[in-house]
Amino acid sequence: MRPVLAITAVELRRFLRDRSNIFFVFIFPLVLVLVIGSQFGGGGSPGRVVLVGEGSDLRTAVVTALEDDGVAVALAAADDALEQVARGRADVVVQLERADADAFAAGGDVTLDVVASSQAGAPATVERVRTAVQAVTVQQGQLAALTAAGADEAAAQSALGRVAGALDEPRLEVVDVDEVAQELSGLGQFDVGAASQVLLFVFLISLAGSTTLIQARRYGVVGRTLTAPVSTTQLLAGQALGRFVIALFQGAYIMAATALLFGVDWGNLWLSAVVLAAFAAAAAGAAMLLGSLLDNENAAVGAGIGLGLVLAALGGGMLPLELFPDSLRGVSLATPHAWAYEAFAEIQRHDGTLADVAPQLAVLLAMAVALLGIGSWALRRSLSRAM
Amino acid sequence: MEQLWTMTVSDLRQRVRDRSVIIFAVVVPLALMVVFNLVFGGTEELELEPVTVAAAVPDDDELGRVVVAALGEVGAPEVTVQDVDAAEVRGLAEAGTVQLGIVVPEGFSEALARGEGPVLQLVEGDDAGIETDILVAVVQGVLDQLAAGTAAAAAAGELGLTHEQVATVARQAATAGPAVTLAEGEASDEQLSGGATLVAGQAGLFLLFTVGFGVLSLVAEREQGTLARLRSMPMRPGLVVAAKALVGFVLGVVATTVLLVAGSLMFGVNFGAPLAVGVLVVCAVTAATSLMLVVARLARTAEQANIVQSILAIALGTAAGAFFPLTATGVVGQLLDLNPVAAFIRGLGITSGGGGLGDIGVPVAYMLGFAVVVVALSRLLPDRGREL
Numbered sequence: 173m174r175p176v177l178a179i180t181a182v183e184l185r186r187f188l189r190d191r192s193n194i195f196f197v198f199i200f201p202l203v204l205v206l207v208i209g210s211q212f213g214g215g216g217s218p219g220r221v222v223l224v225g226e227g228s229d230l231r232t233a234v235v236t237a238l239e240d241d242g243v244a245v246a247l248a249a250a251d252d253a254l255e256q257v258a259r260g261r262a263d264v265v266v267q268l269e270r271a272d273a274d275a276f277a278a279g280g281d282v283t284l285d286v287v288a289s290s291q292a293g294a295p296a297t298v299e300r301v302r303t304a305v306q307a308v309t310v311q312q313g314q315l316a317a318l319t320a321a322g323a324d325e326a327a328a329q330s331a332l333g334r335v336a337g338a339l340d341e342p343r344l345e346v347v348d349v350d351e352v353a354q355e356l357s358g359l360g361q362f363d364v365g366a367a368s369q370v371l372l373f374v375f376l377i378s379l380a381g382s383t384t385l386i387q388a389r390r391y392g393v394v395g396r397t398l399t400a401p402v403s404t405t406q407l408l409a410g411q412a413l414g415r416f417v418i419a420l421f422q423g424a425y426i427m428a429a430t431a432l433l434f435g436v437d438w439g440n441l442w443l444s445a446v447v448l449a450a451f452a453a454a455a456a457g458a459a460m461l462l463g464s465l466l467d468n469e470n471a472a473v474g475a476g477i478g479l480g481l482v483l484a485a486l487g488g489g490m491l492p493l494e495l496f497p498d499s500l501r502g503v504s505l506a507t508p509h510a511w512a513y514e515a516f517a518e519i520q521r522h523d524g525t526l527a528d529v530a531p532q533l534a535v536l537l538a539m540a541v542a543l544l545g546i547g548s549w550a551l552r553r554s555l556s557r558a559m
Numbered sequence: 560m561e562q563l564w565t566m567t568v569s570d571l572r573q574r575v576r577d578r579s580v581i582i583f584a585v586v587v588p589l590a591l592m593v594v595f596n597l598v599f600g601g602t603e604e605l606e607l608e609p610v611t612v613a614a615a616v617p618d619d620d621e622l623g624r625v626v627v628a629a630l631g632e633v634g635a636p637e638v639t640v641q642d643v644d645a646a647e648v649r650g651l652a653e654a655g656t657v658q659l660g661i662v663v664p665e666g667f668s669e670a671l672a673r674g675e676g677p678v679l680q681l682v683e684g685d686d687a688g689i690e691t692d693i694l695v696a697v698v699q700g701v702l703d704q705l706a707a708g709t710a711a712a713a714a715a716g717e718l719g720l721t722h723e724q725v726a727t728v729a730r731q732a733a734t735a736g737p738a739v740t741l742a743e744g745e746a747s748d749e750q751l752s753g754g755a756t757l758v759a760g761q762a763g764l765f766l767l768f769t770v771g772f773g774v775l776s777l778v779a780e781r782e783q784g785t786l787a788r789l790r791s792m793p794m795r796p797g798l799v800v801a802a803k804a805l806v807g808f809v810l811g812v813v814a815t816t817v818l819l820v821a822g823s824l825m826f827g828v829n830f831g832a833p834l835a836v837g838v839l840v841v842c843a844v845t846a847a848t849s850l851m852l853v854v855a856r857l858a859r860t861a862e863q864a865n866i867v868q869s870i871l872a873i874a875l876g877t878a879a880g881a882f883f884p885l886t887a888t889g890v891v892g893q894l895l896d897l898n899p900v901a902a903f904i905r906g907l908g909i910t911s912g913g914g915g916l917g918d919i920g921v922p923v924a925y926m927l928g929f930a931v932v933v934v935a936l937s938r939l940l941p942d943r944g945r946e947l
Contacts, residue, residue: 192866200873208883241699258749259905261892281738288743290750295607295635296689298743299696305739307703313736314711320735321715321724331714339713340676341706342667344699348683349653470579473865478587485594490882500597 175402179410180417186384187418193377201373201426205434208369209362219243219297220261222253225268230276230308234266237304243297257289263297264288279312363437364492366430367516370448371509372489374423376480378415378455383472385411385463385551390559404555408548415459419452439519443526447519450536451512457543464550467559488513511535562794566802571809574772584769584814588761592822595757607636610690613657615645622671622705623663626679629701630661636690652684659683659691661698671709672729704733749908755830756880758822759907762815763900764876766847769814771868773807774851779861803855804848811844831910835919839906842926846899849930852937875900899926 187193221243225231238245248256256262267285275282286301288294311332318328388394397407427444430436438444462479466472484490486500487509496504504510515532518524526533574580612630616623631640641657648660660682664670670677681698683691711732715725751759777800780786789799819830819840830836850871858864878885879900895901906922 191863192869195866195870204877207877207885255749256892259908260750276737276739279737281740283740283742285744286741287745292689293692296692296696298741299693299700302741303696303700303703305741306700309736309739310703310707310733311736313734314707314714314732316735317711317728317731318715318718320731321720321728323715323718323720327718328714331717332710335674335710335713335717339674339706339710341674342671342702343676343678344681344695344702345678346681346683346695347649349649350683350685468577468579470577471582474579474582474587478582478590481587482590482594485591485598490595491598496598 175406176410180413183414208365222262228273230273233308237307263294362434366436372484375455378419378459379476379480382459382463383469415456419455423448447515453540454508457547460547464554570806588765609637611657613643613651613660616663622668652682655685708732754826755828759904760881762818763903764881767872770807770811770847775864777803778864835910843903846926846930849933
């Protein structure tokens with residue numbers, strides 16, 4: 173067993189000493205969790221509106237009404253605002269010209285120019301703007317109706333002020349029974365992103381790291397190891413364990429760091445760790461296979477990064493599986509990522525127990541055994557190949 | 560000139576024989592485009608689909624009817640209203656038979672008139688999308704108007720107006736004021752469609768790897784000792800760097816063109832006028848090549864060069880929205896604009912929207928400006944590999 177552990181220790185030491193890993197293993201995954209969580213997590217804002225125009229009562233009233241509705245409002249010059257909309261950085265531009273503000277102050281009709289972007293959410297934001305500008309004129313409408321009925325304006329104003337506090341306004345209660353919305357509701361801002369990044373990086377780093385296996389063969393490290401009292405089986409076991417420890421290390425690091433820094437809830441930690449271990453074993457097998465099939469380090473890096481990203485995209489490492497079209501959901505089951513995603517989802521969102529994630533764990537373990545088996549066979553064969 | 564040509568051709572031949580260039584420059588980005596398109600392609604639909612609303616309104620509830628009638632008048636999306644029992648609404652929404660359910664409680668009108676804050680329930684169904692978001696905003700608008708009428712009527716009561724006058728005030732409160740209407744104009748569209756963004760993003764990101772294969776072989780030659788031999792030849796030392804830069808440039812232009820053409824054919828995307836797109840490609844490749852000159856000076860070994868190059872490529876690509884769109888405004892937005900990959904994607908947005916050579920001035924200026932600044936920087940930086 174000692175030679176196996178020695179080879180494993182060497183692999184882990186090489187991994188930790190590689191300075192590129194400072195960025196790709198330790199910094200980049202957390203940056204992605206942060207960026208994705210802040211961009212997409214927590215439901216986001218129900219719209220982004222840019223207002224154009226000098227300060228006026230009308231502008232203040234529109235901004236207040238929009239912000240009360242939860243819409244993000246920014247002020248900008250006309251050209252700037254139109255560019256933001258054209259580039260999809262804002263949903264709607266509302267132009268409040270001087271004449272509009274004056275007409276509003278004088279109690280006249282106002283027509284506001286709005287420009288919506290071609291983004292999917294823009295029509296809903298236009299509707300929110302419509303509701304907000306309607307609300308702006310409500311008080312003037314109330315006053316006008318009361319004075320038209322013969323009331324004195326000052327008395328009407330104070331009467332409106334008195335009743336405002338005494339009446340409860342009708343409320344809207346919106347329930348979303350959409351399966352996807354329910355599945356993803358109640359999750360922390362960074363929870364989905366963190367689980368996805370674990371899947372993405374554990375596999376990506378493992379596959380890209382398969383170059384060390386090629387280097388070990390090229391520089392004769394493998395040959396020299398075998399001249400020591402170490403059997404081929406021990407060498408293969410050491411390499412497999414080395415890759416497994418690296419994958420496990422990467423996953424555990426992201427889980428621990430996201431839990432501490434972003435408060436990500438990983439559910440039952442022991443169970444999550446078991447899922448991670450099964451997934452890491454599959455990643456180790458895939459890395460061994462790649463490092464044995466290819467003899468060129470640069471090609472292995474390219475293929476590793478390409479495969480790592482493609483498999484992650486297909487397996488829920490970039491977009492939640494719940495949002496996949498049905499046909500693609502079937503394809504995703506060919507990746508270990510999808511099984512691990514479902515297991516993490518069960519543990520994180522539904523307090524899943526070992527029995528609940530047993531099917532996913534079984535598939536992951538089967539994949540890991542198959543990949544490690546084929547990887548070892550390919551590595552054994554590659555040892556006799558000239559490079 | 561002949562020396563430059565010989566070195567460039569020789570290097571290009573070596574790079575093409577090395578499978579890794581083809582894997583990195585063409586195979587991986589194309590594979591990513593296909594998969595990303597499969598995965599993300601279905602999530603972006605701009606057409607508003609017709610919506611069916613299940614409405615449960617108590618028989619004699621006048622204001623409840625007003626709310627539901629307002630939904631029927633919405634033009635976009637097209638709305639069909641089905642009258643159902645309150646108990647059925649949730650089931651229909653869950654089954655996806657209707658996209659939105661609305662439940663008006665018993666005594667809604669009276670509770671509203673008395674200012675008791677009745678609660679109207681909306682149920683967004685399975686498959687609900689942007690259309691139901693619009694309808695929710697419409698219902699909110701109608702409720703606001705009804706509330707305004709109630710408040711005005713209450714004020715009228717306080718002021719001692721007659722019963723008829725109170726009723727008139729309640730009706731008119733929402734409409735008596737100045738009308739603020741919206742006139743919808745059209746934005747000049749500088750956005751790429753979902754598929755085109757994927758193609759442009761991946762082409763821009765992998766461009767940074769592709770040009771690296773040319774320029775960074777300088778570092779590899781230094782390590783192998785062949786650079787010293789090249790320098791011993793009777794030619795200006797700058798020619799070696801120029802040949803490497805030229806190799807990166809040629810590889811970059813070829814790979815990016817292949818990716819854009821293949822991407823357009825595969826996903827039915829049109830990037831617009833070929834000449835303008837060509838200018839954008841050349842500017843983007845120039846900017847990317849200039850960046851590699853900095854990397855070649857900073858890195859002592861080929862391994863270090865690969866690391867720095869990968870970090871820069873991934874960071875700039877991600878910041879430019881190659882993987883997912885980033886929405887940023889203000890200073891952050893302006894900083895993101897300085898990124899040559901972002902400028903490239905933005906330029907393609909302009910050309911695909913029908914813009915020609917005259918319209919892509921800003922992104923071209925960003926990319927060329929980036930190249931000038933970075934080349935100047937590469938002259939100032941110490942050459943860390945020289946002592947090897």
